Amino acid sequence: xxxxxxxxxxxxxxxxxxxxxxxxxxxxxxxxxxxxxxxxxxxxxxxxxxxxxxxxxxxxxxxxxxxxxxxxxxxxxxxxxxxxxxxxxxxxxxxxxxxxxxxxxxxxxxxxxxxxxxxxxxxxxxxxxxxxxxxxxxxxxxxxxxxxxxxxxxxxxxxxxxxxxxxxxxxxxxxxxxxxxxxxxxxxxxxxxxxxxxxxxxxxxxxxxxxxxxxxxxxxxxxxxxxxxxxxxxxxxxxxxxxxxxxxxxxxxxxxxxxxxxxxxxxxxxxxxxxxxxxxxxxxxxxxxxxxxxxxxxxxxxxxxxxxxxxxxxxxxxxxxxxxxxxxxxxxxxxxxxxxxxxxxxxxxxxxxxxxxxxxxxxxxxxxxxxxxxxxxxxxxxxxxxxxxxxxxxxxxxxxxxxxxxxxxxxxxxxxxxxxxxxxxxxxxxxxxxxxxxxxxxxxxxxxxxxxxxxxxxxxxxxxxxxxxxxxxxxxxxxxxxxxxxxxxxxxxxxxxxxxxxxxxxxxxxxxxxxxxxxxxxxxxxxxxxxxxxxxxxxxxxxxxxxxxxxxxxxxxxxxxxxxxxxxxxxxxxxxxxxxxxxxxxxxxxxxxxxxxxxxxxxxxxxxxxxxxxxxxxxxxxxxxxxxxxxxxxxxxxxxxxxxxxxxxxxxxxxxxxxxxxxxxxxxxxxxxxxxxxxxxxxxxxxx
Ligand code: NDP
Numbered sequence: 001x002x003x004x005x006x007x008x009x010x011x012x013x014x015x016x017x018x019x020x021x022x023x024x025x026x027x028x029x030x031x032x033x034x035x036x037x038x039x040x041x042x043x044x045x046x047x048x049x050x051x052x053x054x055x056x057x058x059x060x061x062x063x064x065x066x067x068x069x070x071x072x073x074x075x076x077x078x079x080x081x082x083x084x085x086x087x088x089x090x091x092x093x094x095x096x097x098x099x100x101x102x103x104x105x106x107x108x109x110x111x112x113x114x115x116x117x118x119x120x121x122x123x124x125x126x127x128x129x130x131x132x133x134x135x136x137x138x139x140x141x142x143x144x145x146x147x148x149x150x151x152x153x154x155x156x157x158x159x160x161x162x163x164x165x166x167x168x169x170x171x172x173x174x175x176x177x178x179x180x181x182x183x184x185x186x187x188x189x190x191x192x193x194x195x196x197x198x199x200x201x202x203x204x205x206x207x208x209x210x211x212x213x214x215x216x217x218x219x220x221x222x223x224x225x226x227x228x229x230x231x232x233x234x235x236x237x238x239x240x241x242x243x244x245x246x247x248x249x250x251x252x253x254x255x256x257x258x259x260x261x262x263x264x265x266x267x268x269x270x271x272x273x274x275x276x277x278x279x280x281x282x283x284x285x286x287x288x289x290x291x292x293x294x295x296x297x298x299x300x301x302x303x304x305x306x307x308x309x310x311x312x313x314x315x316x317x318x319x320x321x322x323x324x325x326x327x328x329x330x331x332x333x334x335x336x337x338x339x340x341x342x343x344x345x346x347x348x349x350x351x352x353x354x355x356x357x358x359x360x361x362x363x364x365x366x367x368x369x370x371x372x373x374x375x376x377x378x379x380x381x382x383x384x385x386x387x388x389x390x391x392x393x394x395x396x397x398x399x400x401x402x403x404x405x406x407x408x409x410x411x412x413x414x415x416x417x418x419x420x421x422x423x424x425x426x427x428x429x430x431x432x433x434x435x436x437x438x439x440x441x442x443x444x445x446x447x448x449x450x451x452x453x454x455x456x457x458x459x460x461x462x463x464x465x466x467x468x469x470x471x472x473x474x475x476x477x478x479x480x481x482x483x484x485x486x487x488x489x490x491x492x493x494x495x496x497x498x499x500x501x502x503x504x505x506x507x508x509x510x511x512x513x514x515x516x517x518x519x520x521x522x523x524x525x526x527x528x529x530x531x532x533x534x535x536x537x538x539x540x541x542x543x544x545x546x547x548x549x550x551x552x553x554x555x556x557x558x559x560x561x562x563x564x565x566x567x568x569x570x571x572x573x574x575x576x577x578x579x580x581x582x583x584x585x586x587x588x589x590x591x592x593x594x595x596x597x598x599x600x601x602x603x604x605x606x607x608x609x610x611x612x613x614x615x616x617x618x619x620x621x622x623x624x625x626x627x628x629x630x631x632x633x634x635x636x637x638x639x640x641x642x643x644x645x646x647x648x649x650x651x652x653x654x655x656x657x658x659x660x661x662x663x664x665x666x667x668x669x670x671x672x673x674x675x676x677x678x679x680x681x682x683x684x685x686x687x688x
Contacts, residue, residue: 087202
């Protein structure tokens with residue numbers, strides 16, 4: 001597929017719906033051979049206009065949609081990016097990344113859009129308000145309830161990103177703010193901003209992006225942070241020092257603007273003492289460390305910088321890692337034979353070499369750092385390449401060294417430990433990291449070590465032979481799992497499914513009568529107004545059902561025959577239903593009906609048996625058996641339409657349908673609640 005991306009030597013910002021920039025600004029060199037490939041633009045950006053556009057046009061177009069339609073839009077954007085992915089791969093080579101490295105950035109980025117599309121469809125309602133928890137009574141008579149809602153923040157999400165994942169870094173944040181209903185302004189790191197620009201062009205040219213929902217800054221942020229207000233959000237990925245500087249911007253502090261930081265961290269991997277040199281786990285450990293050192297030439301916030309190994313394994317680990325790293329072919333990523341590419345810029349290379357010199361003051365060289373190592377590809381001797389380099393710490397308990405210095409490239413340090421408690425203490429010396437991997441065969445070690453590691457790490461990956469085939473690896477943040485870590489790692493959180501979306505929403509506690517809370521949340525709250533008519537609710541199409549539409553059924557007296565029949569049918573002859581003596585000794589002091597009989601009997605009371613718009617019952621939520629039902633009790637059910645979600649889906653037969661959740665209360669002759677639950681159904685729509 002030919003890409004519609006217009007390659008221009010001058011990169012353009014996308015501000016207030018227009019591409020801005022014609023005059024060349026800063027030159028950007030390819031780290032592969034040093035040639036200038038793009039320029040930033042010299043024109044300044046009017047950030048007042050950009051913010052105004054996001055707050056008016058961007059917000060309006062997003063609020064004209066709802067969670068469900070934005071989820072569909074994310075899915076379509078992901079498909080579009082995959083359709084044109086080859087054009088992105090071609091540009092990504094210029095950043096020094098191999099195809100393998102770029103896969104995480106490009107297809108991983110699109111994958112994050114898909115993941116958030118399904119989070120939206122599965123977990124979010126129609127509309128633009130999340131009712132976070134069940135309403136609970138605050139008074140005695142059931143007319144004063146409390147609950148929590150989340151609404152989209154009314155400002156702009158400003159994302160400042162790192163150079164290493166120009167596409168994924170943007171999309172992992174965009175997916176969450178877009179689903180929440182906030183417009184965003186993205187500022188990628190300048191050195192690789194050409195790849196982000198290409199991605200934004202594709203998204204824009206797809207025609208799928210709502211107006212004003214995404215703007216792009218090439219170059220610096222000018223006075224943008226000084227113009228934000230209390231409804232805005234800033235997210236940052238990059239160095240701890242820039243994070244520390246930006247988060248104390250007076251305007252950010254004065255207006256309590258949330259500032260989420262994901263900063264550099266000194267992640268470790270631990271080889272547990274139970275793993276012997278000839279076990280499969282030993283080989284897994286070696287592979288994982290070597291992979292993390294070389295993927296993206298070690299320029300990953302999650303890469304393993306500290307390799308914690310038992311003292312008696314230093315020689316074995318050094319030899320195996322040295323042998324593995326020696327096989328790494330380094331050079332121009334355009335060549336299929338190259339496994340590790342360049343660092344993203346010459347500045348980055350200079351930084352990494354300076355950090356390596358610092359590290360060498362407290363460690364010895366195990367392998368790498370050779371003069372004139374072999375490089376593949378014409379002209380690559382002029383590029384920003386570094387050989388994978390393994391160090392051995394002289395004193396892992398000393399301050400400084402690998403516990404403090406991050407060389408953001410293919411460099412790791414072996415740190416021998418005396419026993420597992422020593423390993424736990426050394427892991428914490430990173431002062432807060434994004435991720436750690438524990439390689440062990442022993443569940444007892446995992447039970448002891450993981451809680452201690454969890455206090456210092458955003459994610460703990462346990463690796464053994466059983467998990468190895470499916471493991472997504474130490475270094476991959478997953479859309480469904482939290483990304484971010486405490487302390488030095490920035491203290492922020494990203495991703496984590498619905499958690500990530502909530503960063504862009506404001507939570508409010510609400511109090512009022514059940515009818516008021518129903519009106520606000522769009523969900524029936526018990527005790528609120530209900531509507532009854534001659535038409536059975538199961539006979540109404542999705543569109544015609546009202547929240548609060550209700551049916552109170554006829555009654556049914558539970559007999560011993562019911563219990564016996566149900567026991568024979570189900571095979572459940574539990575003493576409580578069948579053993580008169582044991583039942584009398586129990587807390588209920590008599591035989592009682594099966595809870596599942598009560599459920600089945602309630603369904604028999606409330607269903608409308610004839611063919612109709614209800615297409616399927618796909619489950620129950622929040623089921624509780626509250627009061628026992630002894631022989632002779634009389635039960636009835638109240639069925640009330642609680643929640644409707646229009647996911648725009650079709651049934652397997654192609655019929656348009658929506659989700660309807662029904663509140664069910666089963667009561668006895670004393671009006672006591674016997675069973676309480678939600679049933680989940682799919683109901684046919686009359687129209688597409
Ligand atoms: P920086 O912290 O220098 O830059 C990160 C982002 O912040 C870039 O977009 C940069 O823009 C921007 N920025 C820098 N200064 C300002 C400012 N005053 N106002 C607004 N925006 C600003 O990190 P780098 O990307 O240069 O990487 C340096 C180090 O960061 C690495 O060596 C590594 O230690 C760490 N890092 C951590 C990552 C993580 O995911 N946790 C990822 C990548 C790097 P510009 O490019 O225009 O300067």
